[in-house]
Amino acid sequence: xxxxEPYDAIVVGSGAGGGIAxxxxxxxxxxxxxxxxxxxxxxxxxxxxxxxxxxxxxxRRGASTRLRPFGDFNACIGGWELDGEPFxxxxxxxxxxxxxxxxxxxxxxxxxxxxxxxxxxxxxxxxDGLGDNxxxxxxxxxxxxxxxxxxxxxxxxxxxxxxxxxxxxLPPPKPRLHELYYxxxxxxxxxxxxxxxxxxxxxxxxxxxxVCVYCRQCDRACSLHADFSSSTVLIYPAVAxxxxxxxxxxxxxxxxxxxxxxxxxxxxxxxxxxxELRISxxxxxxxxSACSSARILLNSISATHSAGLGNSSGxxxxxxxxxxxxxxxxxLPELMDRDIYNEDGVGGMHVYTPWWLEDANLDxxxxxxxEIGGGMGMPSYGFGFAANQYKEFLGERVGGYxxxxxxxxxxxxxxxxxxxxxxxxxxxxxxxxxxxxxVVDEWGIPVxxxxxxxxxxxxxxxxxxxxxxxxxxxxxxxILLGGKPGPERQxxxxxxxxxxxxxxxxxxxxxxxxxxTNRFGQLHDAGNVFVADAxxxxxxxxxxxxxxxxxLAWRSSDYIIDQMRQxxx
Amino acid sequence: xDTKRRETLKxxxxxxxxxxxxxxxxxxxxxxxxxxxxPREYSYGRTEAERQRDRELFAESWFSEHELVTIAxxxxxxxxxxxxxxxxxxxxxxxxxxxxxxxxETLKLPVRGGIAWLDSYAIAEFGADFVNIDEAQRLAICDxxxxxxxxxxxxxxxxxxxSLMRDLTLTGYYTTGQGFRDLGxxxxxxxxxxxxxxxxxxxxxLQYEPEWLAKCVDQSRRDIIASWDDDMNLTS
Numbered sequence: 001x002x003x004x005e006p007y008d009a010i011v012v013g014s015g016a017g018g019g020i021a022x023x024x025x026x027x028x029x030x031x032x033x034x035x036x037x038x039x040x041x042x043x044x045x046x047x048x049x050x051x052x053x054x055x056x057x058x059x060r061r062g063a064s065t066r067l068r069p070f071g072d073f074n075a076c077i078g079g080w081e082l083d084g085e086p087f088x089x090x091x092x093x094x095x096x097x098x099x100x101x102x103x104x105x106x107x108x109x110x111x112x113x114x115x116x117x118x119x120x121x122x123x124x125x126x127x128d129g130l131g132d133n134x135x136x137x138x139x140x141x142x143x144x145x146x147x148x149x150x151x152x153x154x155x156x157x158x159x160x161x162x163x164x165x166x167x168x169x170l171p172p173p174k175p176r177l178h179e180l181y182y183x184x185x186x187x188x189x190x191x192x193x194x195x196x197x198x199x200x201x202x203x204x205x206x207x208x209x210x211v212c213v214y215c216r217q218c219d220r221a222c223s224l225h226a227d228f229s230s231s232t233v234l235i236y237p238a239v240a241x242x243x244x245x246x247x248x249x250x251x252x253x254x255x256x257x258x259x260x261x262x263x264x265x266x267x268x269x270x271x272x273x274x275x276e277l278r279i280s281x282x283x284x285x286x287x288x289s290a291c292s293s294a295r296i297l298l299n300s301i302s303a304t305h306s307a308g309l310g311n312s313s314g315x316x317x318x319x320x321x322x323x324x325x326x327x328x329x330x331x332l333p334e335l336m337d338r339d340i341y342n343e344d345g346v347g348g349m350h351v352y353t354p355w356w357l358e359d360a361n362l363d364x365x366x367x368x369x370x371e372i373g374g375g376m377g378m379p380s381y382g383f384g385f386a387a388n389q390y391k392e393f394l395g396e397r398v399g400g401y402x403x404x405x406x407x408x409x410x411x412x413x414x415x416x417x418x419x420x421x422x423x424x425x426x427x428x429x430x431x432x433x434x435x436x437x438x439v440v441d442e443w444g445i446p447v448x449x450x451x452x453x454x455x456x457x458x459x460x461x462x463x464x465x466x467x468x469x470x471x472x473x474x475x476x477x478x479i480l481l482g483g484k485p486g487p488e489r490q491x492x493x494x495x496x497x498x499x500x501x502x503x504x505x506x507x508x509x510x511x512x513x514x515x516x517t518n519r520f521g522q523l524h525d526a527g528n529v530f531v532a533d534a535x536x537x538x539x540x541x542x543x544x545x546x547x548x549x550x551x552l553a554w555r556s557s558d559y560i561i562d563q564m565r566q567x568x569x
Numbered sequence: 570x571d572t573k574r575r576e577t578l579k580x581x582x583x584x585x586x587x588x589x590x591x592x593x594x595x596x597x598x599x600x601x602x603x604x605x606x607x608p609r610e611y612s613y614g615r616t617e618a619e620r621q622r623d624r625e626l627f628a629e630s631w632f633s634e635h636e637l638v639t640i641a642x643x644x645x646x647x648x649x650x651x652x653x654x655x656x657x658x659x660x661x662x663x664x665x666x667x668x669x670x671x672x673x674e675t676l677k678l679p680v681r682g683g684i685a686w687l688d689s690y691a692i693a694e695f696g697a698d699f700v701n702i703d704e705a706q707r708l709a710i711c712d713x714x715x716x717x718x719x720x721x722x723x724x725x726x727x728x729x730x731x732s733l734m735r736d737l738t739l740t741g742y743y744t745t746g747q748g749f750r751d752l753g754x755x756x757x758x759x760x761x762x763x764x765x766x767x768x769x770x771x772x773x774x775l776q777y778e779p780e781w782l783a784k785c786v787d788q789s790r791r792d793i794i795a796s797w798d799d800d801m802n803l804t805s
Contacts, residue, residue, distance in 0.1 A: 039616075050614040052757060055744035057613045059623060059668050062744070067619055077616055150797070157784045158801055168797045171786035174764035180775045195784060202786045203805075204794045211791050213759035339769045342755035345762050378757050379748065381669070384739030399716040399732070401647045405739060406654075406751055413752060 007033040007245075009560065010266055010281035012252045012296065015105025016546045017532035017553040018287030019230030020148075023238040024557035025285075030564070033279050034235065035247045035268060037288075038077055038101030041108065041231055043221035050075060051220040055380045062380030071380065075221035075229075076109035077102040084442030088449040095450035096497035097291060103248060104231030105289070106500065107546065108221045111348050112198040112228060113371070114154045115543035116145045116551075118163030120358070121424075124539050128365040130426045130457070134538040135510045135519045138165070144551035152228050152550070153205040155346075156197030164354045170203045172196060172350065173214070176343050178374035178417050179351045181332060185476025186353060191370075191468075196352045199228035199546075209233070216377065218347025227347065250277065251443050254300040254309075255284050255529060261304035263529045269443045283528040283560060283569055286506075287553065290535040291320070291433050294505035295448050297516075298435045308435075310516050310523040316506055317434050319427040320452060321540055323501040324368065325494035326462050326485075328469040329418035330478025331390045332374075336415050343376045343414075353472075355542050364460035368423030368542045370472070376414035384409060393479050417478050421465040424542040426457045427504050431496070452496040462491035501545050506535035521556040528569050532556050579606045579664070602641045604657075607664035626671050632681075635700070639684050640666050640734075642700050646711055647738040654751040657738050665741040666734075676733075683730025690727060763788050 008030035011022045022034045043049055050073040055061040062072045069079045078100035089095050100106045119138040125131055142165070148154075149168035158166035172195035175183060186193040200218060204211050209232070210224030218227045225232040238244045249271040256278070258264045265280035286293040294317045300309035310316055348371070355367030388408035391398050436449035466484055473480055485492035496502075509515025512524035521536045523529045532553035534545045541548075563569040609627050632640070641663040650656035670676040688698035691710060695702040699710070713719070714727035715735075742748045764785075770776055796805045 047612075048614045052759075053613050054746075054749075054757060056746065057611065059607070059609075059611055059626075059665075060672050061665070061669075061740065063669065063673065065619075065622070065672070067616070067622065073613070083618075153795070155786070166801050168801050169803070170795055171803065172784065173762060174777065174782065174785045177765045177769065177773065177775075180765065180770075180773075180777075183778075183781075184775070195781070203791050203803075206794065214762035215757060215759065217757075334773065339766070339772070340753040340755060341766055341769065342758070342760060342762070343765070344756040344760075376754070376756070379740075379743045379752065379754065381740055381744065384743045385736040387735070387739050397716060397718065399718070399735075401711055401715050401731075401735065403649060403652055405648065405735070406652070409739065409743065410752060 006265065006280035006282050007031050008281070008564065009033070009283045009285055010035060010279055011285045011287060011532075012266065013105060013286070013288035013292070013533065014103050014235055014246075015100065015230050015287065015289065015533070016107050016549045017534070018285070019104065019107070019234035020550045020553035021285045021287060021532045021557050022244055023234040024554055025560065026238040026241045026243045028557075028561040030243065030561070032238070032244045033247060033281060034238075034244055035250050035252055035266065035279065036103050037251045037271070038103065038249065040246070040248050041077070041103040042236075043075060043108075043229070043232070044223040044225065049223050051217050051223050052215060055378070060381060063382070070109060070219065073217075073220050073380070074109050075219065076100050076106060078106075085447070086439065086441065087447050088436045088439055090449060090451035093450050093452050094495045095452045096495050097448075097450070097502070098497070098500045099289070099292070103235060103246070104229045107228065107230040109219045110546060111371075111544070112200050112218050113348070113352075113544045114156075114197050114199040114228075114547045115369075116165045116167060117141070117541045117543055117548050118161075118165055120163045121539065121541035121543070124366065130365050131539055132427070132509070135508055140519075141548070141551050141555065144554045145547065147554055148547060148550045152199050152233055153201045154197060154199045154547075155195070155202045157195045159194055161354065163358060167197070169197070170201065170205070173202060173346055175350050176345055176375050177338070178332065178335060178414070179349070179372055181334065181476045182372050182417060182472070183351060185472055185474075189471055189475040191353055191472060192356050193351055193353050196349050198346065198348070200346045201226045202346070208237070212346055214345050216344035216347055247277075247279065251445070252288065252296055253443065253445055254296060255286075257300065257302045257304060257309065257526065259304075261302075262526050263309075271443075282564075283530065285530045285532050285556070285560070286535075287532040289533055290503050290505045290537075291448055293531055293533055293535050294433060295435065295445070297506065299445060305525060309529065310506065310525045312525050313513050313516065315514065315516050317432045318429050319504040319507050320431050320433055320450070320502060321425045321427045321504045322496050323499040323540060323542070323544075324423035324425050324454075324458050324461055325421060325499045326465040326469070326492040327418060327420040328466065328473060328492075329416055329481045330473035330476070331393060331412075331481055332415050332417050332476065332478050333393070334477050337411050338414055340376060340410075340413065344378070345375070349373060362464065364457045364464065365426055366424035366457070366461070366542065368421045368461060368465060370468070371420045371422065373418040373420065374414070374416050388412065390415065417473060417476055419469045419472060421469065422499060422542060422544065423458075423461050423465065424540055426455060427539055428455065433505060450497075454490065454493060454496065458493060459490050462493035466491050501534075501540060503534035503537035503540045503545055506531045507538050508536040509538065520559040521552060522559070530556050530560060579604050602638055602645070602658070604641055604663050605659055605661040607661040626668060629671050631671050631677065632667055636681065636684050637663055637667060638700050639687065640680075642707070643734050644738045644741075646707065647735050648742050655747040657742055660742045660745040660747050662738055662741045666737050669737065669741070679730065679733055683726070683733065686726045686730060761788050761791065
């Protein structure tokens with residue numbers, strides 16, 4: 001085909017949603033352009049590899065930088081602040097916005113926690129009268145969760161829980177020592193605990209990808225491709241099909257539309273040469289992340305779409321919501337002077353506690369789950385800070401100097417147990433992002449302005465999180481560290497956006513007056529434009545969004561394929 | 570992945586800087602402080618922007634020689650080299666501290682100001698700046714500022730500074746090969762992890778719950794490609 005012939009589909013963004021869309025559409029024989037704002041990336045390429053590096057391979061020993069806020073060895077290229085690409089906030093808003101700029105996007109550094117939404121998560125309004133129900137239910141998404149499990153690989157266990165569905169799981173790793181203390185504590189407190197569910201290959205899933213070698217470094221992206229990153233699992237195979245052209249370092253400005261209002265392609269800028277570029281396509285799939293896709297739509301103003309593409313309802317950017325979060329740590333005296341052995345395990349936790357109080361009468365709606373941390377991690381910048389502070393709990397003097405510090409460091413190594421809570425917030429029409437008319441980024445694209453405040457629901461939930469964490473840490477034998485944040489600090493509630501689960505900006509629904517897309521992520525206002533990221537979420541559940549992004553992106557892709565076969569697209 | 574650290578030593582002369590103290594401080598001048606020089610070239614999956622940033626940091630000159638010597642002497646006190654696993658100077662701490670302070674803007678003032686406080690205190694107490702008083706005098710000062718529970722308001726800036734230097738020294742040491750040996754860290758290697766060793770479990774009086782264990786990975790079958798029946802049961 002000629003270079004000017006339109007692609008069957010243009011996919012914008014190469015993270016979880018864009019990866020599935022690209023892979024599935026290419027598999028079905030469509031010719032796809034994948035547009036990614038960052039560079040090509042493969043953790044198996046030694047020039048990009050950070051896995052299995054020792055701290056002294058970095059002059060800053062893995063300390064965070066503005067360019068790698070989660071540490072020098074973290075895989076994700078991007079951050080809270082991007083040079084030349086600011087965003088603004090309304091007064092009283094402390095929104096944090098993480099943006100990845102690389103092939104595979106944020107799937108290169110996420111925790112690989114892979115939780116299906118449950119049946120209740122699609123119809124929360126029925127239960128608590130807040131927010132809205134999804135137009136679809138678990139039964140609509142389940143077949144796609146099943147497909148994602150088998151394609152991508154996820155370890156976990158079938159527990160028959162009502163709102164944490166079973167799956168096609170690989171077997172989980174055994175708990176680490178500090179996790180056994182947590183299990184014992186949770187049992188004492190009457191709180192359930194189960195093996196974690198993570199997209200890490202504890203068992204071979206095909207001959208193309210490796211099997212986990214237990215280095216605990218999923219956040220550095222796996223050079224054996226034994227964890228899930230969109231790039232390693234979806235995009236390389238898609239590119240190998242020969243039907244995908246990847247446009248890296250290419251920033252999409254807007255979706256172009258024709259006289260009839262349907263999309264004809266996308267306008268972009270090549271970040272290296274600053275040359276404008278236009279890519280033609282029969283359909284456009286936006287998967288740039290909830291807020292970036294909303295931004296592209298709002299910036300796609302035309303005679304037909306005067307308020308921005310897909311925005312006749314005024315709902316693009318509305319109902320922006322992130323997970324809630326709070327965390328606490330304890331010192332476990334029983335883990336002092338412990339035997340030192342290799343306990344790296346997989347990246348992050350081996351055990352977790354899903355929400356267990358669905359039927360309790362609480363002063364907040366929606367639930368949260370608990371993620372467990374601790375163990376004998378690899379030292380990096382920050383290791384050894386306040387090295388002997390736990391002596392305070394032993395009645396010994398903190399501080400000093402000399403070789404005795406070595407004994408202190410060894411004595412307290414791996415004696416910390418921590419819990420992080422991740423909860424569901426209630427989506428609000430009044431929490432939103434919009435184009436800031438006064439500010440453009442270096443590509444001339446108007447930037448986003450955020451207006452977002454937590455409600456009493458989230459603040460009360462955070463208070464409950466703090467009580468829970470104290471109870472569980474103490475039941476595990478821990479001595480609580482730090483103070484318990486009170487109302488003056490919203491009980492330690494994280495800032496909106498901080499958990500990097502922002503969703504809801506292009507929510508799906510049956511009514512075009514109150515939603516942006518239909519049940520398949522198809523814009524009500526333009527039938528050949530789809531959203532395949534978390535923008536379509538009506539509500540976020542207390543589950544990490546990636547598995548649902550992928551299931552829905554697969555469902556949307558099947559719909560696109562079907563509509564093209566029927567000549568409707 | 571050996572460190573391949575260059576074993577060259579950096580040397581700086583202990584030289585009196587505080588003008589008023591020079592005459593009485595000659596005793597220490599001429600003694601050398603030596604430390605392992607750390608590499609200035611790194612390659613660990615950097616983007617061009619990161620490489621540029623690190624080039625600029627290495628090119629930047631922030632500390633005076635006197636400040637660097639003071640850092641070296643302090644690091645040596647905090648973690649001495651008279652140990653089989655080496656100490657701060659063997660691990661190149663002055664180079665690390667110099668780099669990390671330049672890298673993390675918020676450290677610049679506390680370290681510079683801390684050194685100035687230390688010198689003023691040493692001059693007031695013993696008539697010369699910190700590196701130019703004798704070893705016993707230096708340790709006497711450290712004994713005053715190494716313990717955060719000391720409430721003397723005059724010493725608080727020194728206590729803050731010493732705590733910061735202890736943090737930087739320990740983090741700089743334990744992120745080297747010497748530090749890994751000292752700690753006994755066993756990880757960062759490809760392996761097939763199969764649970765907490767039995768003897769460790771026994772020492773802690775813990776055991777795996779049989780029902781839980783039954784769900785966990787059978788590492789002897791990890792290379793067999795996964796398959797499931799229609800009821801979501803793993804069959805391979």
